[in-house]
Amino acid sequence: MKNLNLFGYYLIITGLICSCNTNRSEKEIINTSVDTLSASGLVGISVKLIKTASIDFKVKNVFESAKHIVSSTHKMNGLVLDRHIESVDENSKSLAISDDSVQLINSYVVKANMLVSVPTEKLDGFIDDVSASAAHIQDIQLKIEDKSLDYLAGKMKQQNHEQLLQYKAGKNHKTNESISLLEQNNKLVDQQVKNKKIDADVNYSSVQLSFYQNPLVRSEVMARDDLSGYRLPFLSSIRNSFFNGWYYFLTFIIGAVSLWMFILAGVVIIFTYRYFKFRKVSAV
Incomplete structure (x- = not known):
């Protein structure tokens, strides 16, 4: 009877060892990266x-x-x-x-x-x-x-x-x-x-x-990059217009003086023409 009990303990211990080895193998497989x-x-x-x-x-x-x-x-x-x-x-x-x-x-x-x-x-x-x-x-x-x-x-x-x-x-x-x-x-x-x-x-x-x-x-x-929007105030525009008109007038006078030879030649031609025309009428 005692031998049977020892044999039973042996089987239980062997089973536990095998189960531990089995669990160990499964864990190693699961933990494998x-x-x-x-x-x-x-x-x-x-x-x-x-x-x-x-x-x-x-x-x-x-x-x-x-x-x-x-x-x-x-x-x-x-x-x-x-x-x-x-x-x-x-x-x-x-x-x-x-x-x-x-x-x-x-x-x-x-x-x-x-x-x-x-x-x-x-x-x-x-x-x-x-x-x-x-x-x-x-x-x-x-x-x-x-x-x-x-x-x-x-x-x-x-x-x-x-x-x-x-x-x-x-x-x-x-x-x-x-x-x-x-x-x-x-x-x-x-x-x-x-x-x-x-x-x-x-x-x-x-x-x-x-x-x-x-x-x-x-x-x-x-x-603003649109230059058409840049304008002077009204009074400044009037003043600039006055000065611009005076500038254009002086520019015209200077241009006329520069043509004095043509003006003189035209006056001489006109007087000469009227002189000869007057003599012709007098002769008739």
């Missing part, structure tokens, strides 16, 4: 997933939000790659308030576009921080691109190039073979750079941010 899984079948460090995101949202103040995004990016050891802020006019109206000035009223929207790069492990935290500071989220997109096979192919090609270069290193080469060796070297460098770029894109994720705020209204008084 998607960063270590690939559709290509690769696991672990061989997986190369490139994450990119884009957020389109509305804020209360574009300039303050831009400062907040820059500060948040720096805190996460990220980098601001591009920042562009612009004001887009929507409607405008001009009101004449005097002969020489107008009041210009226009509505405009301030928009911003930013491109930032943050560590991939902090991407979700960055998106949450930006979303929390937004007044309204219009669109959030997250894209994951699997570059595992491209990276693996690049490593295999790199190894092949290295083996080929090592094989040719101990031989004397002619000019054509030296050129071919140089081309192989360049291909090796290109492949190394390509793989390093994939590593950089895997470690740092790019986030495209587009945000704007409510339309604003701006009013300003400015000089």
